[in-house]
Amino acid sequence: MTPSKSPGQGAQHWVNLFTYKYDRDWPLQKSQEQIEALYHEATSATWRSTLSFPILSEDLRKGHQELDQALKDQEWNQKLLNPIRWITLIMLISLILLGSRYLYARRLGVLSSTLAAVWMAYYVLHLYLPTVAPHWSQWELWNEYYSRCGAYDRESKEDEAKFKAQLLRFSERVPRHLESLPTWCKAPAIAFRMNWRGEAFYTHNTVVPALYTKDLKPILQTWGIWERWESGKKFYIFTERSRIKTELERSLPKHLRGKYKEVFGEGRRFVLLEVDQDDVAKPHQGSSKPNQQVKQVK
Structure with missing residues (x-):
């Protein structure tokens, strides 16, 4: 994955070099x-x-x-x-x-x-x-997200319209050049209690921010899974490992608590959690990579 080549993005990336928390x-x-x-x-x-x-x-x-x-x-x-x-x-x-x-x-x-x-x-x-590098940076984590999130067809006008509608629904913005995104993801990613700028940089500012614990509920209500699961509503949560038990668990509805798995937990600081209806129905077995163990979070 490479930085966006869209016009105007270079200036923003230059600013990010100074505002990003290193x-x-x-x-x-x-x-x-x-x-x-x-x-x-x-x-x-x-x-x-x-x-x-x-x-x-x-x-x-x-x-x-x-x-x-x-x-x-x-x-x-x-x-x-x-x-x-x-x-x-x-x-x-x-x-x-x-x-x-x-x-x-x-x-x-x-x-x-x-x-x-x-x-x-x-x-x-x-x-x-x-x-x-894997612990200090978010680069590998977001590569893992883009490899898992499910892709809309770039050649389909219908899929393009669906993707734009999803971006407007959650991120309230659509990049001028959609081709700058590595993948047109079907499953959104929520940045829970994060403001590191790296998540905005690597997702081209399409990540869904939940800066406060109270912000998670309206996001999940918009996605239609606050009350109960619906088919095809997989999503991801990006957060700091230290926040999972202390803040995230208390902010999730009861039917989602503990019903997620780590799909990228190599980082000492950051973690990517995947939630989908299959994991709610039964515990996940196996791993996504031969030498990377996917852990069920309890």
């Missing part, structure tokens, strides 16, 4: 004592619910979100920070050698500092950026 909280690693305490708590809770041994580590992580997050943070920091420690050590040694009065020591300092610089460049390009 800051992200770095995950803090818990101490070993705290992790052991979480293991003990998770083991006790799992044993009370199953009354069976042995208890596998995978079962503990699945049943205890705080433990799972703590272990993810530990793995994240070990993967990304260990090379930095070695590079820093080499640079400190290089600075000491460069300050020496012996020529051979200064030459060795130049070589070691060059090695550290090359290692740092390799680390940034081949480890750091590929690791943080």
Whole structure:
């Protein structure tokens, strides 16, 4: 998916570079004592619910979100920070050698500092950026949405009219050049309690905003599923993972609570939830990709 080539969009994208919220909280690693305490708590809770041994580590992580997050943070920091420690050590040694009065020591300092610089460049390009990109950016998440949302036929005038009507119904706007959109989606996407600008950038400002919890009800009423499910009313919710239990669940009608699945949960911060009548009728089984597990949210 590429940025829109529509006239006038370039100026808006330039503004977005300065208004988009780029800051992200770095995950803090818990101490070993705290992790052991979480293991003990998770083991006790799992044993009370199953009354069976042995208890596998995978079962503990699945049943205890705080433990799972703590272990993810530990793995994240070990993967990304260990090379930095070695590079820093080499640079400190290089600075000491460069300050020496012996020529051979200064030459060795130049070589070691060059090695550290090359290692740092390799680390940034081949480890750091590929690791943080799926979590810091929304690009992969919205690619997943466009691959799942169901497409109107671009060659059909009838489908084009339906798509425009849907955009006016939810987004209250129609892009001047519809061809700038990667897919003419049948299933709308709701940005719940989000104002990061990335969701507007990657959807060309067609995402349905629900800036406040009270905004979700009229959106679902417009879609015709606030009271009960109707066939063909699949939709998506884009939000922060921390808001699912604290805000989203309380804002959904009772027949929709917990009746969704994560279709993109790779990000540490953002999550894409899919809701459709099949999931309400029965739990989803399987996954959308061979190496990506789709999780039923409970």
